[in-house]
Amino acid sequence: MSAVAYTSPEGLAEAVARAASARHLLIALDFDGTLAPLVDEPMSARMLPAARDALERLAHAPATTVALVSGRTLEHLAEISEREPDSRIHLAGSHGAEFWHPGAESAQDSDSDVSLRDELTARAEQIIGGLDGAWIEHKRFGFALHTRLADREQAAEAATRIDDLVRTEAPAWRRRTGQDILEFASRHEGKDSAVRSLRDRVGADVVLFAGDDVTDEDALASLEPGDVGIRVGGGETVAQYRVADAAALAVLLGRLAEARAGE
Template sequence: MQRPGFLDVLAAQPERAGVYTDFDGTLAPIVDNPYEARALPGSADTLGALADRYARVGVISGRPVRYLLDNIAAPGVDLWGEYGLERVVDGEIRAAEGAEEWRRVVEDVATRADDAGVAERVERKSLSVTLHWRAEPEREAAVHKWAESEATRTGLEALAARKAVELRPPLRRDKGTALGEAAAGLAAVCFLGDDRGDLAAFDALDRFAEGGVNVTRIGVRSPEMPEELGSRADIVVDGPEGALELLQSLLP
């Protein structure tokens, strides 16, 4: 792939530029069982090569950071998990400030979700729990209702995710706050995402742009890509294959 012109400014100053990406639907094709999601072959090597060349490279995902460590880790690549609730610093997993005290509440809600049997699948993350209805869409309304009542009971936050609802500590962490911290001080930043949760990262890019930073919003097309993501993107590429080609186009 020839490098899209939008990225020329970023590619021309790698020592002051950051390359950030989502994981599911962006590096890894979407699959029904979230634990079977794998990045396309060559993705980790590509991110590692980018980290050799660019000031900062990172993956910002809704996944537990442990999953990212096992599936996409490469030297020099920053990993942010659970929408910024945790990240890897010097090889160690660290929780965002204030998150740790919610761990037991989250575990308790996950157990109650298992007992209630309302979701198709209860996914225990490190500091949040996801209630999936992907393969059983008739459960959607009941899952949302149950999550809302648990949020009211516990103080956790209920957030709509991809064919799922997440219950998470009410810390106002999202991909935008994560990207805002991760990419602070850079002269050029791009982010690749495919879903609603990535709009917050686009918001962070908008804020960077107001401050004079060169930004590129990259949408990754899938049948489920929200219209808003496509309309706000500077470039849209086709699926994880297109995303990987675009990342590779940033290398010499």
């Protein structure tokens, strides 16, 4: 994994042109930190207006599929993305364990570990009791510890105790880390499998994927020759390209929408 990614205007322009010329283009995007700035209250996150405008235009372009691929539950992803019933944008929640496709019913498998999930979530909440700025997010297939606003030393101690808990009680669960988040899930799907599923479903010959966090690297690493991978912001990455932030990505998506429409 490299911290270096091409950031020249020429390189990005070439990537946009390659994506715009695809027979069928799949644009798969992380949400938090990619389309929406990171916020202290997760459910208050909203897509930048410029990003929303670009995605709506892309979703209505010929032979073009737009999808949001997030670690959020499908329910929460639908809420923060402000999905309308007639939306043309596909949603992949819980790192690809849940899907919503336009015109189809949501694909949600049952969770065979409900009792264990509830027990471990409750015990994790006990562990962080009294730790200001930390909270446990209830997820469909597990839970996540958020420490964005917590004291760093105390947060690290709490994370270690929760790590030990899950390692002992649910050693087969998948562990993920991100920006001020530690997540555990009974399901092992990742954003890489979500992108593959979407690619196969729509028959895309080119995929453009963009993300800003550790879990997005799974999808970026899974891209095929001819695809376009973009890292949003800093951090080590396998992506070929990098943009500074969500606002910069919104500009790029706007240019892609223009090129895809032949404007």
